[in-house]
Amino acid sequence: MEKISVAVRFRPPAAAAVDPSHYSGGGGGDREWRVDDTRIALLHRAAPVPGASFAFDHVFDGTATNARIYGVLVRNLIRAAVDGFNGTAFAYGQTSSGKTFTMNGSADQPGIIPLSVRDVFDTAREAADREFLIRVSYMEIYNEEINDLLTLGSQKLPIHESLERGVYVAGLREEIVNSAEQVLELLELGEANRHFGETNMNVRSSRSHTIFRMVIESSAKNQMDSGDAIRVSVLNLVDLAGSERIAKTGAGGVRLKEGKHINKSLMILGNVINKLSxxxxxxGHIPYRDSKLTRILQxxxxxxAKTSIICTAAPEEIHVEETRGTLQFASRAKCVSNCAQVNEILTDAALLKRQNKEIEELRKKLQGSHSVVLEQVILKQRNDMHKSELERDRLAMELEEEKRLREALEHRLAEQQKLLDDLNSTSISPDQFNDFIQLDELKTPNSKERPNGFVASRAHYSKDVEFSPIPENLGTVADEDLWMQLNKGCITDLEMLEMTPGFKCSQSITEDKTSVATREEPIDARCQRxxxxxxxxxxxxxxxxxxxTALENERDLLKEDNSSLLEELAMSKQEASRLVAEREEMLKELDMEKSRxxxxxxxxxxxxxxxxxxxxQLTSLYTKSKAIVENCKTSSQVSLP
Ligand SMILES: Nc1ncnc2c1ncn2[C@@H]1O[C@H](COP(=O)(O)OP(=O)(O)OP(=O)(O)O)[C@@H](O)[C@H]1O
Known part of the structure; x- marks a missing residue:
């Protein structure tokens, strides 16, 4: 969306151009317009009048030239029109405010129309890669009827509307032109056919709205580049008739009728602008159809379209109210937005070519982007899954190992606990325990198992091997019975016994160093150990x-990961198959579109x-009818006396 460009132009105060008697108050009355850069304010005896201050993008005073106005407001519009955008520039203002001067100009100061024509051709020439076909037409809306200014006698042309052409004037002559000079000649011709009339306000007052139109068609010289697209833009350069007060213009008869039509169509233009703003x-409803002017300019x-409006104003005090009306119109117009876009027309072949190209691009995109991306996603997910499976296996092995270790430890602990329990449940003194261990070592293979059946104890027995109390002939066999025989049934302390010298108790007391060490370790220390x-x-x-537990947790997490990955994979697969189906569907649609x-x-x-x-058929019918009419005419002339 882009706003309409609006500028205000004050013409220089009219002195001798018209009868000065009609400017009662002249230029130097109580009220005057002050132009200050982009602001315009009405002053009454040098004091600002409330509600009569306006601001615009561009304000030009009486010193501004047409060339400057063209440069500021219209040049870009023309360049855009050559590039394929529709463009419209028009002058709006009360009668004698300088609209025609702005649009057509004078001999020494060409106006917007001739400047535009030259610029169109210059810009087209600069676009070396394009070929141009330019057509011009020139029409006027006089008393709400459309006349062709390039064809004498072509009047009251109808407005038609079609889907391809939009709103158009049927039967309007369109001249193909090759140069600015050719166009200027046609313009001259049109000017000659235009309705002007003298009023009290303007010796050469436009009595009609004129629309000079250039249709600019262009196509790329190298057709392959643009897909055979043809750009067609319409450029309208409009000189409106000026609103007038009948009392001021002193109009009557034809002028009065003209004035009424002019005022009515300008009022409708104002309504359209109001609504749009x-x-x-x-x-709500925009009343474009209420006048031919608004219908054509829709x-x-x-x-x-891109649109520029030059609102012309007269500086004299006598026109204060009209100027205020013009400035209000300008203020509303600058709020209106247009939506211009390049107009391209495609031939059947170009359309087909372009659609084929689009289909190909779509096909590539479908085949390329979606499936490749999906395949990559699936591959990545598979890799992730594989990695997590390996990790899970590793953790499971670690867990197994750890369990095995734990069992071994538990087993060992249980054994040690048992040993401790055994030790605790034994109510003997540490010394007795030591001796028990020593005697236990002395047991022969024949000795009976008698727990706690301890008969005697003797400390340091093994150290006194030379003085064993056991006779030599008894060999290495010793048991309690024998012991009892030897001691005649008396249980005695072995410390009291006399040792027998020269006796060796060899085999049974052969010890390894470890057992000695063990035996030597006190029970407290052993317990503690x-x-x-x-x-x-x-x-x-x-x-x-x-x-x-940590490993188990990790394993559980991995399991969760794994299942979510599996879910994702399933979803991706689903998505992939959905996309494939969609693609198939689209391809089918595209094929159908092609055949359509x-x-x-x-x-x-x-x-x-x-x-x-x-x-x-119609042409021949028309020729025949024309011939019949001609015949009738001649025969009626002949028959007349
Ligand atoms: N900027 C200007 N510089 C010099 N003369 C100007 C300027 N503007 C207008 N004039 C002169 O003022 C007179 C009226 O101007 P013009 O005919 O262009 O008014 P208009 O708005 O087209 O009037 P109408 O609506 O009646 O056709 C003309 O003589 C014109 O030469």
């Missing part, structure tokens, strides 16, 4: 348990044939 919801007013072992084992067990296009093309061909046949 309102925000969307309040806007694209320029809130439609597909065992407890210590036990507690360190317990600690290890706790650690192992904690590790096990072929059918349409065929229909167009048939229609064109029928149309040209019908046209031929």
């Amino acid at each position: 309102e925000s969307g919801k309040q806007r 694209p320029a007013l809130g439609g597909n 065992l407890e210590k072992d036990c507690s360190s084992d317990r600690q290890q067990l706790e650690e192992s348990k904690a590790k096990c 296009m072929e059918e349409l093309k065929q229909e167009i061909r048939l229609f064109s044939q029928a149309f040209s046949q019908r046209q031929g």
Whole structure:
């Protein structure tokens, strides 16, 4: 969306141009307009009048030239028109405010129209890669009827509307032109046919609205680049008739009728601008169809065009109210937005070519982007899954190992605990325990198992091997019975016994160093050691348990990961198959579209044939009717006396 460009131009105060008696108050009355850069304010005896201050993008005083106005307001419009945008420039203002001077100019100061014509050709020449076809037409709306200014006698042309051409004036001559000079000649011709009339306000007052139109068609020289697209833009350069007060113009008769039509159509233009300047919801119906002017200018007013309006104003005090009206119109117009876009026309072949290209691009995109991306996603997910499976296996192995370790530790701990329990349940003194261990070592293979059946104890027995109380002939066999025989049934302390010298008790007391060490370790120390072992084992067990729990947690997490990955993979697969189905569907649709296009093309061909046949018939009918009319005319003339 882009706002309409609006500028205000004050013409120099009229002195001798018209009868000065009609400017009662002249230029130097109580009220005057002050132009200050982009602001205009009405002053009454040098004091600002409330509600009569305006601001615009561009304000020009009486010293501004047409060339400057063209440069500021119209040049870009012309360049855009050559590039394919519709463009409209028009002058609006009361009678004698300088509209025609602005649009047509004078001999020494060419106006917007001649400057535009030259610029169109210059710009087209600069676009070396394009070929141009330019057509011009020139029409006027006089008393709400359209006349062709390039064809004498071509009057009251109708307005038609079609889907392809939009609103158009049927039967309007369109001249193909090759140079600015050719256009200026045609303009001269049109000017000669235009309705002017003398009023009290203007010796050469425009009595009609004129629309000079250039249709600019262009196509790329290298057709392959643009897909055969043809750009067609319409440039309207409009010189409106000026609003007038009948009392001031002193109009009567024909002038009065003209004035009424002019005022009415300008009022409708004002209504259209008012409506367009309102925000969307309040806007409602736009009365384009209420006048031929607004109907023809519809694209320029809130439609597909770039538009510039030059509001011309008279500085004299006598025109204060009209100037205020013009400035109010300008203020509203600057709120109107248009939506201009390049107009491209595609031939059937170009349309087909472009659609094929689009289909190909779509196909590539579908095949390329979606499936490749999906495949990559699936591959990545598979890799992730594989990695997590490996990790899971590794963790499972670690867990197994840890469990095995824990079992071994538990087993060891249980054994140690048992040993401790055994030790605790034994109610003997540490010394007795030592001796018990020593005697236990002395047991022969024949000795009976008698728990706690302890008969005698003797400390340091093994150290006094030379003085064993057991006779030599008894060999290495010793038991309690024999012991009892020897001691005649007396249980005695072995410390009291007399030792027998020279006796060797060799085999049974052969010891390894370890057992000696063990035997030598006091029971307290051993207990402590065992407890210590036990507690360190317990600690290890706790650690192992904690590790096990951590590993189990990790395994659970991995399991979760794995299942979510599996879910994702399933979803991706689903998505992939959905996309594939969608793609198939689209390809089918595209094929159908193609065949529909072929059918349409065929229909167009048939229609064109029928149309040209019908046209031929109509032309011959017309020629025949014309001949009949001519014959009738001649015969009636002949029969007249
Ligand atoms: N900027 C200007 N510089 C010099 N003369 C100007 C300027 N503007 C207008 N004039 C002169 O003022 C007179 C009236 O101007 P013009 O005919 O252009 O008014 P208009 O708005 O087209 O009037 P109408 O609506 O009656 O056709 C002309 O003689 C014109 O030469």
